[in-house]
Amino acid sequence: MQLDLYHVFYVTALEQNFSKAAKKLFITQPSISHSIKQLEERLGIQLFIRTSKGVILTKEGETLLNYITPIFGLIDYAEGKIAELINLESGHVTIGGSDSTCKHFLLPKIQTFQNMYPEIKVKLQHGSTPQIVEKLTNGMIDIGIVHLPINENEINIIEYLSINSTFIVGKKYKALANKTVALEEILNYPIISFSETSSTRRFLEHIFHNQGLIVKPDIEVGSVELLIECAKIGMGIAFVTKEMVLKELSEGELFEVHINELIEERKIGLITKKEIPLSVAANTFFNYLLEK
Template sequence: MVIKLDLYRIFQAVAENNSFSKAARSLYLTQPAVSQSILQLEEDLDIRLFNRTPKGVTLTQEGKLLYDHVHSALSLIDAGEKKMQAFKELTAGKMAIGVGDTISRYFLLPYLEKFHKEYPDITFKLVNGTTMELCELLKTGEIDVALCNFPVTDPKLSLIPCKQVQDTFVCGKEYQHLLTEPLSLEELLKHPLICLETNSTSRRFMDAFLAEHDLQVSPEFELGAHDLLLDLARINLGIACVTKEFSMGYLQQQLLHEIKLQETIPKRAIGICHLKSVPLSLAAEKFVAIIVDNTSCEKLTP
């Protein structure tokens, strides 16, 4: 097939130059090599493709028909090769990134900005979802990479933790009497709690931590957005379980206050997930590299 493709390229050059010698010069081949190639193609097809005259060559009727197909096919191949080169040079391409609202807002945006400045011709689509939803989308090929809350324990995924985060409890001014001394978890759970929904990774992490202390949470409110936790705590509807790093604006402005606990909540991470069995596209590799180069990432295997 490779040899036949070369013959068709020579055939096209001869047809467009109406000359074996001119075609040879354009292809950096000898004239005998071009003549022999056309003879071979005619033998393979068992049909005469050119009329030979002292002034040069012209296509036969059959040759004209073949030329139309060859020209179209080689044009498509050339266009495909140029497209592949554009992908290689990152002057074209697209990428789908899975991410939740909170990680997008408080972690991802600066890296998206940096990636776009370095590779402005690469388009990307952001797909919103919970960590569990994004992991499923990775496995169906609907997204290339995902920014997730860890821990993730799916053996089909490669994990790159990027940033350590600390879960904590915060309250508004009406609960400031709880700030005088460290509070036990048992005492904390006696108050109205505001938590993320049970299907979120950070909620499951906190539930597991409480279970280690033989405790179980029954929240007054279960919400799907981290910022809503902060807002409900700010208006004193309860004590919110939040990610400290994503709550600093409220804490620094003293709209909310962090409750100190007697027990230590372990830190966890947020990071990048991608499918082990499928190599990342070059665009996705560059995107991951930008995050890795600017964070203290360490690759993990679940």
């Protein structure tokens, strides 16, 4: 009975609406309200605040949700494993990564994999490297593709790809591509980068810090597509993974700016959770990713 109450709370917190939670759980809305009231009385706290559009979590409710999410993630995982035992011809894998890594490194693999295994469903979840690590820890994804290094004791890490970083410009600053530029000279131009929470931004700051310099980007963007467009129209010098702009470089839409410092390669890794084996479907996809 206690687990049922927490399950009702968990689904309601995700749906943020009593009616939607009732429909998902195949019970009535009064049953949802009664279960939430029981749990609130048991814990001695208020879990939700009613609004005109539904409900929102209180601070105490948010704390409870953070603790029980991994539990229900593991329950979902267990149910998935049982389903595979019943029907070996079905299965699914959920993989998480940033928008850019999914687009440039995962989607081509997913397309060919699904041609080979049409019965296996592949689901994608996006997020930054810290968010993907959290999703894996909470049991929301099977496999993560992240920028290395990361320090986590609960996950397995395998180096997957080496990538190169570079500075790029549009036609407005094309003259910079015809010479070798000192790193400090880059600071004389508007700099375009991802937000400060991204691993690419931290790597950019690391490059300048090693030379005793501080970089403060003038323009922050949330996707590689927007970064590319900003560079194209001449808004400044963009810092980006070179493999993601090869097409634009080859077609003369963007130009690479070479600096007088060697930019070290970065690593992209595949991560899985320790002590929890991958499902048959997830393991098949994981091994396929590792094939060269």
